[in-house]
Each structure stands twice: as C-alpha cells, then as structure tokens.
Amino acid sequence: MKCSKCGSKAIYHQKYSGLYLCKECFIKDVERKVRKSLGKKIIKNNMKIGVGLSGGKDSVVMTYILNKFFETIPNSEIVVFFVDEGIKGFREVARKFVIEFCERYDIKYKIIPLKEELGITLDDIVKIAREKNITLNPCSFCGVMRRKLLNKYALKEGCNYLAIGHNLDDISQAIMMNYIDGSIEKLVRLGKDAEHPLLVKRIRPLKYIPEEEVQLYADLVGLKYQKEPCPYSSISYRAEISEIIDKLEDSHPGTRHSIVSGFEKLIKHLDIKMEVKTCKICGEPSSGDICKVCLWMEKLGLRV
Template sequence: MECKKCKSPSIYHQKHSGKHFCKECFINDITKKVRKTLGRNIIKNNVKIGIGLSGGKDSLVMAHLLSEFFKPIPNAKLIGLMVDEGIDGFRTDGINNAIDFCNEYDIEYKVVHFKDYIETDLDTIVKLAKEKNLTMNPCSFCGVIRRKILNKIAIIEKCDYLAIGHNLDDISQAVMMNYIEGNIKKLAVLGKDSKNSKFVKRIKPLEKIPEDEVLLFADFLKLKYHKAPCPYSSLSYRSEISEITDQLEENHPGAKYSIVKGFERLLEYLNVPEEVGVCKICGDASSRDICKVCTYLKELEILEKSKF
C-alpha cells in the first residue's frame, strides 16, 4: 500500500482511520497532533514546563516533542523531573535512561526519591502493607505519592505547567475505571484542572496518541527508552481494564478514541467546583479533608515520618 500523503511505500496502517503512512509522514502526523493538543496558549514565550520523566517510551517521546516545539521559543525553559520510587532492579535503569536523554538534549533535570519525603521506598511499603494485612495495591500508593512529589518539585522549580506522559490508552483506561466504579466525582476531576496555588496545572501532550503509535514513534526516532515493565504493574486493577480496552480496540478500531470523546462530552454536564480545599494534615490541595497520600501513610503508621 501507498502512503496517503506522499504515495511512498506504507509502513504503518492506522486501523481506526484507514490511513496508510510512510515513516516520515507518520512522524509528521504525530508531531502535528501533539502540537495541536498543546496549542498556542502553552507553546509561547516565558513558559517553564516541568516534564515528568520515567525513562520509558511515553515520557521520552513527550520530552523529545516538547524540546522540538520550544527550541525556537525565546525565554522558554524545560526541566526534567524524575522520581525514584525505590523499586529494586527496575527504577534505576529508567532514571539512567532519562538522565542520558536530558544530557543529550541539553535539558536541566532533577532527581528525587520517595525516601526524601517519607523516609522509605516502595518495596518496603509493599512489605509493610502485607505485614499489616492492608489491601493496598502497590500501584495505587505509588501513583498518588509520585504525583504529589512531582507537584511539589514543580512548585519549587516555579513551573507554569507539569507535563505528564499519559497517552490515549492511559486516558481511556482511567475513564473506564471510574465508570465501572461509579466514581463520578473522580471522573469529573480527571477532566478538570484544580484552581489552587498549591497545584501546578497538568498538560498531557500525548493524550490523543494511542500507545502503539507512541511506541512506533519512539522506535523510528531510535530513542533509548526503558522497556522493562514495572514488576508491580501486573497486580493493578488498571492492567485488567487495559485488557478490556485493548480487546474493544481490536474488535472495534477507534473504540479508545470513542471512550475519551464520550467522556469529554459528559464533562459538559458535570458540575464540579473548580476550587478545592486543603488536606488537614499536610496542607496540600485536596478534594477531601485528608488527602489520599496522608490516608495511606496513616494506615501504614508512618505518617509521622512524612516531610510533606
């Protein structure tokens, strides 16, 4: 088959659209989509963006594109933000990949550790939870604590935005998880930014790009990303939802786009206050009296060690 745009031999068939792309046109198509997602309100002068970097394909593709977009923009700055959760035999490789990327692209970076904030690491937390017979999923704890730390660093670094490498698959999974759980409030918060001085506005440059296209883009650019999956990921509820959405996409190409588009339409009818309160314990922005992180730390009986 031929590329739809330039008539060169096709190397990729986009099932949901029926389009065929050559390598160059595929790269250009992804680049244009991400630029459109960001828009002129973000790609402009005097902006500082913190980039959440794990060293995986999503975060490095996002960082590559942000670097390309902001390279010609005066007084714009990027800084890579990395969180080492403390997962033996896994996280170090990802962090090293992210550091190598930043050095190659001349991007300033900062690395922080779970231990810097809670005096322990994720592996120890998992063992502690088992000892206390707590039904705490490692991914649930890891996700909220990592986001809290990234937000803290972004504030300290005075970032205007915090870029997260969530792709279309991630967004569709999050939407489905909240649909199934009937968590309407969390569903609404997922699509709306909090207006609070203690919360750095998130941007998700890859939110319209399917995971398989992010992977292909990374391989075409020969980015050296961390390929190993997190050892705890198979235990997560999200992994089950991922199987469901993948099967839907296989049987009905475009299903993941439809899930997200339906969610975006639903947001128009959800009336959730944009202003949020603060956690009574740590003082950070929270939609509940005690934030999820402090709740977890309290259950684990290590709240007194927190430096939040």
C-alpha cells in the first residue's frame, strides 16, 4: 500500500483514521498529535517541563519528542526525573538507559533514589510487608510514592508542568476501570488536576497515541529503552480490561479515542473539586490528613 499522505511506500495502517502511512509521515503524525495535545499554552518561551522518565518505551518516546520541541525554544527546557525505587536486577538497567539517553540528548536529569527519600528500598518494603503478613500491592504503593516524589522534585526545580508518559491505551484502561468500579473520586483525580500551590500541573503528551504507535515510533527512530517488565508487575484486572478494549478497538476502530475524548468532555461538566490538604507527617500535598505513603510507612512500622 502507498502512504495516504505522500504516496511513498506505507509501513503502517492506522485503522482508526483509515490512513496508510510511510515512515516519515507516521513520525510526523505522532509528533503533530503530541504537539496538538500540548498546545501553545505549553510549548512556548520560559517554560520548564519536568519529565518522569522510567526508562520504558512510553516515557522514552515522550522525553525524546518533548526534547525535540523544546530544544529550539528560547529560555525553555525540560528536566528529567528518574525515581530509583530500588528493585534489584531491574532498576539498575533502567537507570543506565535513562543516564545514557539524557547524556546523549544533553538533557538535564535528576536521579531520585527511594533509599535516600524514605531510608529504604521498595524491595525491603515488600520484604517487610511479607514478614509482617501485611497485604501490600507493590504497584499501588509504588504508584503513589512515585507520584509524590515526582511532584516534590518538579516543584523544587520550579517546573511549570510535570509530564507523565501515559499512552492512549493506559488512559482508556484507567477510565474504563473507574467507570466499571463506579469510583467517582478516582475519575475526577484522573481527569482534573487539583489546584494547589504545592501541586505541579500534570500533562500527558502521549494521551492520544496508541501503545502500538509509541512502540513503532521508538523502533523507527531507533530509541533504546528497557524492554523487560517490572518483576512486581501484576496487573490482572487491568489486563482483563485491556483485553476487552483491544477487542472493541479491533471491531470498532477508534474506540480508545472515543473513550478518552468522551471522558474529557464529561469531566469538564463535573462539579466536583478535589480537596487538597498537606500531610501532617511529611508536609507534602495529600487528599487526606496523612498521605498514602506515610500511612503505609506507619502501617509497616517504618515511620520516617
């Protein structure tokens, strides 16, 4: 097939748009959509964008594209944050990818070891929970902890925004899971950033890019990233939802886009605002009196 845009040899069929795209037009298409989703309010002078870079394909592609956009804009920059949770045999590899990537593209970066923040690694936290027979989902803990640390450092560095590498598949799955669970609070938190001087506004530059295209972009551009999954990853419910959405996308191309765009319309009309408090233990922003990380640390007898 020929590229629907330029007539060269197509390498990708974008079912939801009906287009066939060649390598160059595919790359342009991804970058154009990322640029559009950010808009002129973000891609402009005097911007500092914090970027959460894990070393996986999504955050690597996001950082690469953001760097491409911002390296030519005067007085603007991106700064990478890598949280090293302390997962033996896994995070050292990611760390190496992240450092090599940032040095290659001359991007400022900051490594945030959990050991320095909480005095303990995720491996040890999981071990202690097991020893004490306390149910702890490493992914849930890691999620709130990373969110907290990324915000803390983005604020410290004076970032205007914090970019997170969720792709279209991730976001449509999260929306669907919360629709099904009927969790209004989680839906609001997913769609609206609470306004607070201690919270850096989050952006999701890849929110309209399907995972398949993020992967293809990385491969076509020749980006290196960590391929193996986290040893703690156990995403059975999410995998179930992912399978459902994949199937629907297959029979009705555009399903993921309509889930996300419908949700964005919906959330604009919701009259719920999330309250933001400051954690009585660590002083970081929190939805409750004590933030979830400090609650866990207390529960595990690891109060810092």
